Amino acid sequence: MSIKFSPPKSLPGYRGFARLVPIFTLAAFNSVAAQSLPLEESEDPRRKIEDADVITVTAPRGSPLTVVTSPRTPRQPVPASDGADYLKTIPGFSQVRNGGTNGDPVFRGMFGSRLKILASGAEVLGACPGRMDAPTAYISPESFDLLTLVKGPQTVLWGPGASAGVVRFERIRPHFANGGAAADAGLLAGSHRRLDKNIDARLGNEQGYVQLIGTQSRAGDYRDGASRRIPSRWNKWSGDVALGWTPGVDTLVEVSGGKSDGEASYAGRGMDGSQFKHERLGVRFEKQGIGQVLDKVEAQLYYGYANHVMDNTTLRTPGKQPGCCCKPTQHGMNAAKRKNLDRRTAGGRVTTDWLWQDLKLQSGVGMQADSHRGKTNGTWVKDAHFADYGLFGELTWFAGGPSRYIGGVRLDQHRGEKFGYGGEQSRSAVATAGFVRYEHRPAALPFMLYAGLGYTERFPDYWELFSPSYGPGGGNPFNTLKSEKTSQIDVGAHYIGEKYNGWISAYLGRVNDFILIKYDPKNANRSQADNTDAVIMGGELGMEYQITERWKTDAALAYSWGKNSRDGRPLPQIPPLEARFGLVYEREHWSAAGLWRVVGSQHRIALNEGNVVGKDYDAGAGFGVLSANVAFKLTKQVKISSGIDNIFNKRYSEHLNLAGNSGFGYSANEPVNEPGRTVWAKLNVSF
Numbered sequence: 001m002s003i004k005f006s007p008p009k010s011l012p013g014y015r016g017f018a019r020l021v022p023i024f025t026l027a028a029f030n031s032v033a034a035q036s037l038p039l040e041e042s043e044d045p046r047r048k049i050e051d052a053d054v055i056t057v058t059a060p061r062g063s064p065l066t067v068v069t070s071p072r073t074p075r076q077p078v079p080a081s082d083g084a085d086y087l088k089t090i091p092g093f094s095q096v097r098n099g100g101t102n103g104d105p106v107f108r109g110m111f112g113s114r115l116k117i118l119a120s121g122a123e124v125l126g127a128c129p130g131r132m133d134a135p136t137a138y139i140s141p142e143s144f145d146l147l148t149l150v151k152g153p154q155t156v157l158w159g160p161g162a163s164a165g166v167v168r169f170e171r172i173r174p175h176f177a178n179g180g181a182a183a184d185a186g187l188l189a190g191s192h193r194r195l196d197k198n199i200d201a202r203l204g205n206e207q208g209y210v211q212l213i214g215t216q217s218r219a220g221d222y223r224d225g226a227s228r229r230i231p232s233r234w235n236k237w238s239g240d241v242a243l244g245w246t247p248g249v250d251t252l253v254e255v256s257g258g259k260s261d262g263e264a265s266y267a268g269r270g271m272d273g274s275q276f277k278h279e280r281l282g283v284r285f286e287k288q289g290i291g292q293v294l295d296k297v298e299a300q301l302y303y304g305y306a307n308h309v310m311d312n313t314t315l316r317t318p319g320k321q322p323g324c325c326c327k328p329t330q331h332g333m334n335a336a337k338r339k340n341l342d343r344r345t346a347g348g349r350v351t352t353d354w355l356w357q358d359l360k361l362q363s364g365v366g367m368q369a370d371s372h373r374g375k376t377n378g379t380w381v382k383d384a385h386f387a388d389y390g391l392f393g394e395l396t397w398f399a400g401g402p403s404r405y406i407g408g409v410r411l412d413q414h415r416g417e418k419f420g421y422g423g424e425q426s427r428s429a430v431a432t433a434g435f436v437r438y439e440h441r442p443a444a445l446p447f448m449l450y451a452g453l454g455y456t457e458r459f460p461d462y463w464e465l466f467s468p469s470y471g472p473g474g475g476n477p478f479n480t481l482k483s484e485k486t487s488q489i490d491v492g493a494h495y496i497g498e499k500y501n502g503w504i505s506a507y508l509g510r511v512n513d514f515i516l517i518k519y520d521p522k523n524a525n526r527s528q529a530d531n532t533d534a535v536i537m538g539g540e541l542g543m544e545y546q547i548t549e550r551w552k553t554d555a556a557l558a559y560s561w562g563k564n565s566r567d568g569r570p571l572p573q574i575p576p577l578e579a580r581f582g583l584v585y586e587r588e589h590w591s592a593a594g595l596w597r598v599v600g601s602q603h604r605i606a607l608n609e610g611n612v613v614g615k616d617y618d619a620g621a622g623f624g625v626l627s628a629n630v631a632f633k634l635t636k637q638v639k640i641s642s643g644i645d646n647i648f649n650k651r652y653s654e655h656l657n658l659a660g661n662s663g664f665g666y667s668a669n670e671p672v673n674e675p676g677r678t679v680w681a682k683l684n685v686s687f
Contacts, residue, residue: 057582057595059556064492064505071141083136091540094575100232102137109560109574110164113461122302127341153454156410161458163486179205190680193220224673225651236262250288268658275309296353311338340375363393414459431457449493468529506539533565572609576602620655642681649677
C-alpha cells in the first residue's frame with residue numbers, strides 16, 4: 001500500500017500564496033530572525049558556531065541585508081554535497097538543477113557572474129562553456145566555517161559586477177592561547193548509497209597553527225517519487241592545508257593550499273563530468289591595531305586551477321542519436337566523445353581600514369586575471385584571457401545616536417582577449433559601481449531598518465561571450481555584446497522581540513542592456529546572446545515565534561519577478577514563489593523538527609529563452625514536500641542526527657531544471673524529477 005501526499009491545491013498555486021502574503025508581511029514587521037552570536041576573544045569561534053544542536057529547517061540566522069551562517073550547522077534536507085546545494089536553503093536562492101549534484105546557484109532569479117562566489121577571498125571559476133562545473137561545484141560546504149551573503153549591489157569590497165549579491169565561504173583562523181589541538185569529524189550515511197566523511201584537525205599555540213581539512217562525498221543514482229531511476233551519481237573529495245604564523249596577537253601570516261577532484265553523472269546533459277580537478281594556493285597577511293587612524297592592513301594573493309573533463313563513456317553508454325557536449329539537449333550521443341578544458345585564475349588585493357571619531361573607511365586595490373583553454377588533438381589551445389584592475393572604498397559615517405550612513409564607490413578596468421581562427425581580438429571597458437545606504441537602530445527598541453540605492457556595471461563573462469552561437473544582430477558576441485548596468489533599491493527591516501523574531505527585505509531594480517540567451521527551438525545547439533532592458537523586483541521575509549519553552553515555529557518566504565521591458569514578456573528562468581514552514585520541539589539534549597516546503601506554480605515564462613545553462617521550455621507546476629528530523633547530543637563532544645526528506649515520496653520537479661537527455665529515455669522538454677523519500681543519519685564528533 002502506498003501513501004501519496006498532496007497539499008491543498010490552493011497552496012502550491014499563486015492564488016493560494018497570495019492569501020498568505022499579508023499574513024507573512026504582518027508577522028515580519030512584528031518579528032525578525034535572530035542575529036549571529038557575538039564571538040568572544042577568549043573562545044574558539046569555531047566551537048561557538050558549531051554548538052547548534054537544533055537542525056535548521058527554514059532559514060539561517062542573519063539580518064535582512066547580510067546573512068551570516070555556518071555551512072557546518074546541521075540543516076535539512078540532507079546535508080549539501082556542493083556550494084549551490086547549501087545556498088538553496090537560504091531564502092531567495094534556488095538552483096538550475098542537474099540532478100544529484102553540481103547545480104548552478106540562482107539568487108532572486110539572477111544567474112552566473114551577477115552572483116560573485118568567493119572561497120577564502122578568492123573568486124572561483126569553472127572551465128566548462130555550459131557551466132557543467134559551476135563555481136560552487138568546487139566548494140565543499142562543510143570544509144568552511146562561515147558563509148556570508150550580501151544582497152544586491154550594496155558592497156564594492158569584493159569585486160566588480162556583483163549586481164545580485166556576493167557570497168563568501170570563509171574559514172576562521174584557529175586560536176590556541178596556551179597551545180593544544182582540536183578536531184571535528186563527521187560521518188553521514190543515507191539512501192541511494194550516500195556516504196559523506198569530513199575532518200578538520202588543528203594544532204597550534206600562540207606562535208602559529210597547522211590546519212588540515214578533508215572531505216569525501218559519494219552517492220549512487222537516486223529514484224524519484226515514482227521509483228524511476230535518475231542518473232545522478234557522484235564521487236568527490238577535497239583536501240586543504242593551512243600554515244599560520246602569529247608572531248603577535250594582531251599579526252597573521254598564512255600560507256594555504258588545496259586540491260580536489262570528482263565525477264558526476266547528469267540526466268539532463270549529453271555528457272557527464274568525469275573529472276573536476278581543482279588546485280588552489282593562497283598567501284594572506286593581516287596586521288591589526290596599527291595606530292589611532294590606520295587600524296588594519298590586509299594583503300592576499302591567490303591562485304586557482306580548474307581542469308575539467310566531460311565525456312559520454314565513463315559514466316554512461318553512448319546513445320544512438322547525435323547530441324552536444326555540455327549544453328542542455330534532448331539528444332543522446334551517437335559516438336564516444338570527450339572534451340577537456342581548463343582555467344587558471346590568479347589575483348590579489350590589498351585593503352586598509354582607517355578609523356576616525358565618527359568615520360570608518362575601508363579602501364583598497366585588487367586585480368584578477370584568468371585564461372581559458374581547450375584540448376584539441378592532444379594539444380592545449382587557449383581561446384580566452386580576461387583581466388581586471390580595480391580601486392574601491394567604503395565609508396561608514398556613525399552619525400550619532402541610532403543612525404549610520406554607508407557609501408562606496410568602485411572603478412574597474414576590464415580587458416578581454418579572444419584567440420582563434422579569426423586571429424586575436426580584444427575589447428576593454430571601464431566599469432563603475434557605487435551605493436549609499438541608511439541604517440537606523442533605535443536604542444530603546446529591538447528594531448532595525450535600512451534603505452539603500454546601488455548601481456553597478458557588469459562586463460560580460462566568459463560564458464556569455466564564448467558559449468552562444470551569435471551575438472546581438474547575428475554578429476560575434478565577443479564584439480557586439482554590451483555590459484549590463486543595474487540600478488537597484490534595497491529596503492528592509494527586522495525586529496528582535498522576546499518571543500517574536502522577524503525580518504523582511506525587498507528590492508526594485510532596473511537593468512539596462514540585460515544579457516539574455518535565446519535558443520533556436522529547432523536546434524538546441526544554436527543560441528544567441530542579446531541585450532535588452534529589464535525590470536526586476538521581489539523580496540524575502542522570515543519569522544520565528546516561541547510558542548512555549550519547548551515549542552517554536554518559524555517560516556520563510558521568497559518571491560522574484562522580472563520583466564523584459566522591450567517586449568513586455570517575462571524574464572526567463574525566474575523561480576516561483578516559495579515558502580518554508582518549520583515546527584521545532586527542543587529539550588535539554590535532543591530536538592525534533594518538521595519542515596513543509598511549498599512551491600508555487602510558475603506560468604510567467606519566456607519560451608526558449610534563458611541563460612547559458614537552462615531555458616524556459618514549459619510552465620512549472622507547484623508542489624509541497626514534507627520532511628522531518630531528530631537530533632540528539634550524546635555528550636558535549638558527540639552529536640547524532642537523522643532525517644527523512646520527502647516523507648510521502650512525492651513525485652515532483654523544480655521549475656529551474658535542465659530537460660532530460662534522450663540517451664536516458666527522456667522525451668523532449670521533460671524535466672528531471674527530484675529524489676523521492678530519502679533517509680539519512682549523521683554523526684558529529686569534536687575532540
